[in-house]
Amino acid sequence: MGELKSSDKPFDISKAEVWQAWEKVKENKGAPGVDGCSIADFEADLKNNLYKVWNRMSSGSYFPPPVRAVEIPKPHGGGTRMLGVPTVADRVAQTVVARRLRSPLIGSASVLKWIRACGVCR
Numbered sequence: 754m755g756e757l758k759s760s761d762k763p764f765d766i767s768k769a770e771v772w773q774a775w776e777k778v779k780e781n782k783g784a785p786g787v788d789g790c791s792i793a794d795f796e797a798d799l800k801n802n803l804y805k806v807w808n809r810m811s812s813g814s815y816f817p818p819p820v821r822a823v824e825i826p827k828p829h830g831g832g833t834r835m836l837g838v839p840t841v842a843d844r845v846a847q848t849v850v851a852r853r854l855r856s857p858l859i860g861s862a863s864v865l866k867w868i869r870a871c872g873v874c875r
Contacts, residue, residue: 762811762812762813763811763812763813764810764811764812764813764870765811766807766810766811766849768803768804768807770849770852770853771803771806771807771810771845771849772803773852774845774846774848774849774852775799775803775845775848777848778792778841778844778845778848779792779796781844783838783841783844784821784823784838785821785838785840785841786818786820786821786838786839786840786841786843786844787818787819787820787821787838787840788818788840790840790841790842791841792841794841795841795842802841802842803845805842806842806845806846806849809846810846810849813870815846817839817843817846817847818839818840818842818843820837820838820839820840820843821837821838822835822836822837822838823835823836823837823838824836
C-alpha cells in the first residue's frame with residue numbers, strides 16, 4: 754500500500770527530459786513549423802504544450818506532424834534545395850529521442866524499444 758504506483762505508460766520518459774529538451778530547443782531558436790507556432794507562441798502555453806509532448810511520447814501515441822518546406826540556396830550558388838522545418842513541439846520530441854540515443858546510461862533493451870517506437874510512428 755505504501756509503494757509508489759508504476760506508470761501505465763509503455764515508455765518511461767520523464768517530464769524532466771522533456772523540460773531539458775525544451776530548454777535546448779529554445780536555446781537553438783529556429784523558425785515556426787507548418788503550424789505557424791513560434792518559440793514565443795509555444796512558450797505562451799508552455800505547461801500545456803510540454804505536457805502534450807510528454808503524454809503522447811510516453812504513451813506511444815506521438816505522431817510527428819508534417820514539416821514546412823522552405824527553399825534555401827545551395828552553398829556554392831548551384832540553385833536551391835528544400836529544407837523541412839519541423840514544428841516546435843516536434844523539435845522538442847526529436848531532442849528527447851536524440852538525447853536518449855546518445856546517452857551511455859541507456860541499456861540496449863531501452864534502445865530497442867525506442868527503435869521499435871520510431872518504426873511504429875512511420
